[in-house]
Amino acid sequence: GNKLHPTQKPESLLYRVIMAATKPGDIVLDPFFGTGTTGAVAKALGRKFIGIEQNKEYIARARKRIAQVKSVVDEKILITPSKRSEPRIPFGTVVERGLLRPGSVLSDPSGRFTARVRADGTLISSDYRGSIHQVGAAVQGAPACNGWTFWHVRIGEDLVAIDVFRQKMRAELTTGVQ
Known part of the structure:
Protein backbone atom coordinates (compact mmCIF):
# COMPACT_ATOMS: atom_id res chain seq x y z
CA GLY A 1 0.00 0.00 0.00
CA ASN A 2 0.86 3.66 0.03
CA LYS A 3 2.84 4.36 3.20
CA LEU A 4 3.61 7.78 4.64
CA HIS A 5 5.81 6.30 7.39
CA PRO A 6 8.81 4.14 6.40
CA THR A 7 8.38 1.56 9.19
CA GLN A 8 4.59 1.40 9.30
CA LYS A 9 3.41 -1.92 10.75
CA PRO A 10 0.54 -3.92 9.26
CA GLU A 11 -2.73 -3.57 11.19
CA SER A 12 -3.09 -7.36 11.22
CA LEU A 13 0.14 -7.71 13.23
CA LEU A 14 -0.89 -5.09 15.78
CA TYR A 15 -4.36 -6.62 15.98
CA ARG A 16 -2.86 -9.97 17.03
CA VAL A 17 -0.45 -8.39 19.53
CA ILE A 18 -3.11 -6.19 21.14
CA MET A 19 -5.63 -9.05 21.33
CA ALA A 20 -3.03 -11.35 22.91
CA ALA A 21 -1.67 -8.87 25.44
CA THR A 22 -4.62 -6.72 26.54
CA LYS A 23 -8.29 -6.68 27.48
CA PRO A 24 -10.94 -4.09 26.52
CA GLY A 25 -10.40 -0.90 28.49
CA ASP A 26 -6.63 -1.49 28.93
CA ILE A 27 -4.18 1.21 27.89
CA VAL A 28 -1.76 0.55 25.02
CA LEU A 29 1.41 2.68 24.88
CA ASP A 30 3.24 3.34 21.61
CA PRO A 31 6.29 5.56 22.21
CA PHE A 32 6.97 5.78 18.45
CA PHE A 33 3.40 6.43 17.28
CA GLY A 34 4.11 7.36 13.68
CA THR A 35 0.88 7.54 11.66
CA GLY A 36 -1.15 5.92 14.43
CA THR A 37 -1.57 2.31 13.37
CA THR A 38 -1.36 1.15 17.00
CA GLY A 39 -3.89 3.76 18.11
CA ALA A 40 -6.30 2.93 15.30
CA VAL A 41 -6.23 -0.79 16.09
CA ALA A 42 -6.41 -0.17 19.85
CA LYS A 43 -9.48 2.06 19.40
CA ALA A 44 -11.16 -0.49 17.12
CA LEU A 45 -10.62 -3.16 19.78
CA GLY A 46 -11.99 -1.05 22.64
CA ARG A 47 -8.62 -0.24 24.20
CA LYS A 48 -7.39 3.18 25.27
CA PHE A 49 -4.03 4.30 23.92
CA ILE A 50 -1.22 6.76 24.43
CA GLY A 51 0.88 7.64 21.41
CA ILE A 52 4.10 9.66 21.46
CA GLU A 53 5.29 11.21 18.19
CA GLN A 54 7.48 14.22 17.25
CA ASN A 55 6.78 14.54 13.52
CA LYS A 56 3.89 17.00 12.98
CA GLU A 57 2.91 15.44 9.63
CA TYR A 58 2.64 11.99 11.23
CA ILE A 59 0.61 13.42 14.13
CA ALA A 60 -1.86 15.05 11.73
CA ARG A 61 -2.23 11.80 9.76
CA ALA A 62 -2.65 9.77 12.96
CA ARG A 63 -5.40 12.07 14.28
CA LYS A 64 -7.30 11.91 10.98
CA ARG A 65 -6.92 8.14 10.76
CA ILE A 66 -8.02 7.48 14.34
CA ALA A 67 -11.03 9.82 14.01
CA GLN A 68 -12.35 7.53 11.24
CA VAL A 69 -12.12 4.36 13.36
CA LYS A 70 -15.31 2.93 14.87
CA SER A 71 -14.99 1.12 18.19
CA VAL A 72 -16.80 -2.14 18.81
CA VAL A 73 -19.32 -1.39 21.55
CA ASP A 74 -20.20 -4.92 22.72
CA GLU A 75 -17.37 -6.14 24.98
CA LYS A 76 -18.42 -9.79 24.54
CA ILE A 77 -17.34 -9.53 20.90
CA LEU A 78 -13.91 -8.23 21.90
CA ILE A 79 -13.00 -10.80 24.55
CA THR A 80 -11.61 -14.17 23.56
CA PRO A 81 -11.00 -16.27 26.66
CA SER A 82 -7.53 -17.76 26.77
CA LYS A 83 -7.11 -21.51 27.03
CA ARG A 84 -5.29 -20.96 30.33
Whole structure:
Protein backbone atom coordinates (compact mmCIF):
# COMPACT_ATOMS: atom_id res chain seq x y z
CA GLY A 1 0.00 0.00 0.00
CA ASN A 2 0.86 3.66 0.03
CA LYS A 3 2.84 4.36 3.20
CA LEU A 4 3.61 7.78 4.64
CA HIS A 5 5.81 6.30 7.39
CA PRO A 6 8.81 4.14 6.40
CA THR A 7 8.38 1.56 9.19
CA GLN A 8 4.59 1.40 9.30
CA LYS A 9 3.41 -1.92 10.75
CA PRO A 10 0.54 -3.92 9.26
CA GLU A 11 -2.73 -3.57 11.19
CA SER A 12 -3.09 -7.36 11.22
CA LEU A 13 0.14 -7.71 13.23
CA LEU A 14 -0.89 -5.09 15.78
CA TYR A 15 -4.36 -6.62 15.98
CA ARG A 16 -2.86 -9.97 17.03
CA VAL A 17 -0.45 -8.39 19.53
CA ILE A 18 -3.11 -6.19 21.14
CA MET A 19 -5.63 -9.05 21.33
CA ALA A 20 -3.03 -11.35 22.91
CA ALA A 21 -1.67 -8.87 25.44
CA THR A 22 -4.62 -6.72 26.54
CA LYS A 23 -8.29 -6.68 27.48
CA PRO A 24 -10.94 -4.09 26.52
CA GLY A 25 -10.40 -0.90 28.49
CA ASP A 26 -6.63 -1.49 28.93
CA ILE A 27 -4.18 1.21 27.89
CA VAL A 28 -1.76 0.55 25.02
CA LEU A 29 1.41 2.68 24.88
CA ASP A 30 3.24 3.34 21.61
CA PRO A 31 6.29 5.56 22.21
CA PHE A 32 6.97 5.78 18.45
CA PHE A 33 3.40 6.43 17.28
CA GLY A 34 4.11 7.36 13.68
CA THR A 35 0.88 7.54 11.66
CA GLY A 36 -1.15 5.92 14.43
CA THR A 37 -1.57 2.31 13.37
CA THR A 38 -1.36 1.15 17.00
CA GLY A 39 -3.89 3.76 18.11
CA ALA A 40 -6.30 2.93 15.30
CA VAL A 41 -6.23 -0.79 16.09
CA ALA A 42 -6.41 -0.17 19.85
CA LYS A 43 -9.48 2.06 19.40
CA ALA A 44 -11.16 -0.49 17.12
CA LEU A 45 -10.62 -3.16 19.78
CA GLY A 46 -11.99 -1.05 22.64
CA ARG A 47 -8.62 -0.24 24.20
CA LYS A 48 -7.39 3.18 25.27
CA PHE A 49 -4.03 4.30 23.92
CA ILE A 50 -1.22 6.76 24.43
CA GLY A 51 0.88 7.64 21.41
CA ILE A 52 4.10 9.66 21.46
CA GLU A 53 5.29 11.21 18.19
CA GLN A 54 7.48 14.22 17.25
CA ASN A 55 6.78 14.54 13.52
CA LYS A 56 3.89 17.00 12.98
CA GLU A 57 2.91 15.44 9.63
CA TYR A 58 2.64 11.99 11.23
CA ILE A 59 0.61 13.42 14.13
CA ALA A 60 -1.86 15.05 11.73
CA ARG A 61 -2.23 11.80 9.76
CA ALA A 62 -2.65 9.77 12.96
CA ARG A 63 -5.40 12.07 14.28
CA LYS A 64 -7.30 11.91 10.98
CA ARG A 65 -6.92 8.14 10.76
CA ILE A 66 -8.02 7.48 14.34
CA ALA A 67 -11.03 9.82 14.01
CA GLN A 68 -12.35 7.53 11.24
CA VAL A 69 -12.12 4.36 13.36
CA LYS A 70 -15.31 2.93 14.87
CA SER A 71 -14.99 1.12 18.19
CA VAL A 72 -16.80 -2.14 18.81
CA VAL A 73 -19.32 -1.39 21.55
CA ASP A 74 -20.20 -4.92 22.72
CA GLU A 75 -17.37 -6.14 24.98
CA LYS A 76 -18.42 -9.79 24.54
CA ILE A 77 -17.34 -9.53 20.90
CA LEU A 78 -13.91 -8.23 21.90
CA ILE A 79 -13.00 -10.80 24.55
CA THR A 80 -11.61 -14.17 23.56
CA PRO A 81 -11.00 -16.27 26.66
CA SER A 82 -7.53 -17.76 26.77
CA LYS A 83 -7.11 -21.51 27.03
CA ARG A 84 -5.29 -20.96 30.33
CA SER A 85 -8.34 -19.23 31.84
CA GLU A 86 -10.65 -22.17 31.07
CA PRO A 87 -11.42 -24.58 33.93
CA ARG A 88 -8.86 -27.37 34.26
CA ILE A 89 -10.34 -30.82 33.70
CA PRO A 90 -8.16 -33.73 34.82
CA PHE A 91 -8.29 -36.70 32.44
CA GLY A 92 -9.17 -38.90 35.41
CA THR A 93 -12.44 -36.96 35.77
CA VAL A 94 -13.36 -37.92 32.19
CA VAL A 95 -12.88 -41.57 33.21
CA GLU A 96 -14.73 -41.14 36.55
CA ARG A 97 -17.71 -39.63 34.72
CA GLY A 98 -17.81 -42.60 32.34
CA LEU A 99 -17.13 -40.56 29.20
CA LEU A 100 -14.22 -42.95 28.59
CA ARG A 101 -14.05 -46.34 30.26
CA PRO A 102 -11.02 -48.17 31.65
CA GLY A 103 -9.66 -50.36 28.88
CA SER A 104 -10.69 -47.96 26.09
CA VAL A 105 -8.06 -47.88 23.35
CA LEU A 106 -6.71 -44.48 22.35
CA SER A 107 -4.54 -43.80 19.33
CA ASP A 108 -2.83 -40.93 17.61
CA PRO A 109 -4.58 -39.66 14.42
CA SER A 110 -2.44 -41.90 12.18
CA GLY A 111 -3.01 -45.01 14.29
CA ARG A 112 0.74 -45.48 14.72
CA PHE A 113 0.64 -45.28 18.53
CA THR A 114 -1.95 -46.80 20.88
CA ALA A 115 -2.52 -46.82 24.62
CA ARG A 116 -5.22 -48.11 26.95
CA VAL A 117 -7.07 -46.05 29.54
CA ARG A 118 -6.48 -47.23 33.11
CA ALA A 119 -9.05 -46.96 35.93
CA ASP A 120 -7.00 -44.27 37.69
CA GLY A 121 -7.07 -41.98 34.63
CA THR A 122 -3.56 -42.78 33.43
CA LEU A 123 -2.59 -44.52 30.19
CA ILE A 124 -0.55 -47.62 29.51
CA SER A 125 1.10 -48.40 26.19
CA SER A 126 3.36 -51.32 25.35
CA ASP A 127 6.37 -49.49 26.83
CA TYR A 128 5.09 -46.58 28.92
CA ARG A 129 2.59 -45.66 31.59
CA GLY A 130 1.65 -42.22 32.90
CA SER A 131 -0.57 -39.24 32.15
CA ILE A 132 -2.06 -38.63 28.71
CA HIS A 133 0.69 -36.04 28.21
CA GLN A 134 3.58 -38.19 29.48
CA VAL A 135 2.66 -41.25 27.41
CA GLY A 136 1.97 -39.12 24.32
CA ALA A 137 5.41 -37.52 24.60
CA ALA A 138 7.15 -40.83 25.36
CA VAL A 139 5.72 -42.78 22.41
CA GLN A 140 6.76 -39.98 20.05
CA GLY A 141 10.16 -39.47 21.65
CA ALA A 142 9.16 -35.83 22.15
CA PRO A 143 9.98 -33.58 25.13
CA ALA A 144 6.30 -32.68 25.62
CA CYS A 145 2.85 -33.45 24.24
CA ASN A 146 -0.67 -32.10 24.63
CA GLY A 147 -2.38 -35.42 25.28
CA TRP A 148 -5.84 -33.88 24.85
CA THR A 149 -5.22 -33.21 21.17
CA PHE A 150 -2.78 -36.08 20.48
CA TRP A 151 -4.93 -38.98 21.69
CA HIS A 152 -8.08 -40.00 19.84
CA VAL A 153 -10.79 -42.59 20.38
CA ARG A 154 -12.91 -44.34 17.78
CA ILE A 155 -16.60 -43.48 18.06
CA GLY A 156 -18.46 -45.38 15.38
CA GLU A 157 -16.68 -44.61 12.12
CA ASP A 158 -15.02 -41.45 13.47
CA LEU A 159 -11.69 -40.97 15.19
CA VAL A 160 -12.32 -38.19 17.72
CA ALA A 161 -9.78 -36.26 19.83
CA ILE A 162 -10.31 -36.92 23.53
CA ASP A 163 -10.39 -33.12 23.90
CA VAL A 164 -14.10 -33.30 22.95
CA PHE A 165 -14.77 -34.87 26.36
CA ARG A 166 -12.92 -32.06 28.13
CA GLN A 167 -14.86 -29.46 26.12
CA LYS A 168 -18.14 -31.22 26.96
CA MET A 169 -17.30 -31.12 30.67
CA ARG A 170 -16.28 -27.44 30.48
CA ALA A 171 -19.58 -26.62 28.78
CA GLU A 172 -21.44 -28.46 31.54
CA LEU A 173 -19.53 -26.49 34.18
CA THR A 174 -20.47 -23.15 32.64
CA THR A 175 -24.12 -24.01 31.89
CA GLY A 176 -24.75 -26.33 34.83
CA VAL A 177 -26.37 -28.87 32.45
CA GLN A 178 -25.10 -32.47 32.43
